[in-house]
Amino acid sequence: MNDPAVQIRCATSQDLPAIERVTAEVFQPVALESLVEQTLGKSDGPGWLSLKMAVTANEITNLPDGCFVAFQDSGVTGFVTNVIFPMARRGYISSLAVRAGFQGRGVGRALVNRSLDYFRSRGLKQAKIDTLVTNQAGRHLYPAMGFQEATQVIHYVMPL
Numbered sequence: 001m002n003d004p005a006v007q008i009r010c011a012t013s014q015d016l017p018a019i020e021r022v023t024a025e026v027f028q029p030v031a032l033e034s035l036v037e038q039t040l041g042k043s044d045g046p047g048w049l050s051l052k053m054a055v056t057a058n059e060i061t062n063l064p065d066g067c068f069v070a071f072q073d074s075g076v077t078g079f080v081t082n083v084i085f086p087m088a089r090r091g092y093i094s095s096l097a098v099r100a101g102f103q104g105r106g107v108g109r110a111l112v113n114r115s116l117d118y119f120r121s122r123g124l125k126q127a128k129i130d131t132l133v134t135n136q137a138g139r140h141l142y143p144a145m146g147f148q149e150a151t152q153v154i155h156y157v158m159p160l
């Protein structure tokens, strides 16, 4: 990471308001729930941000030593949440985001590296991460870090 002022620590439930602010700021164009909402219109249930935050909160609860925030004096600048699939001996990087004004300084790469180190410390043998075909940052960063493309998926949705 280029900026020594940025540090990484485990995420806790107390970080959720800051994580929600980061999510609201940068995830709308690339969050699956947001794209479903754009496709079908708003449902009468919670919006994309609440749905995504419910998943994020669960992930931090389920893996408290394996989800991380990047922070500096100004507060949380990014986060990553992870899920472990023990049967496949695989770690899954579920959600990764860096505040717009802090992107391009190596924070995203550092959060992924911290996750990979965590997976290794748990004895896992594989790591997985998804990105949209339209996500230029993800499509650059993940292959550059050693991830190989396994497949592409189309998400179909319909109203009931």
Ligand SMILES: CC(C)(COP(=O)(O)OP(=O)(O)OC[C@H]1O[C@@H](n2cnc3c(N)ncnc32)[C@H](O)[C@@H]1OP(=O)(O)O)[C@@H](O)C(=O)NCCC(=O)NCCS
Binding pocket: 026, 027, 030, 096, 097, 098, 099, 102, 103, 104, 105, 106, 107, 108, 109, 110, 130, 131, 132, 135, 136, 137, 138, 140, 141, 144
């Ligand atoms: C993806 C994301 C977390 C990367 O965070 P970051 O802190 O900017 O990442 P880094 O600074 O470590 O840089 C990552 C690499 O991506 C490149 N990159 C960043 N934005 C890019 C873009 N729009 N197009 C192409 N490459 C891009 C950087 O140049 C850098 O490459 P390099 O190290 O070879 O120079 C951040 O862009 C983000 O929060 N995006 C919105 C949410 C999102 O897309 N999350 C991931 C979902 S899969």
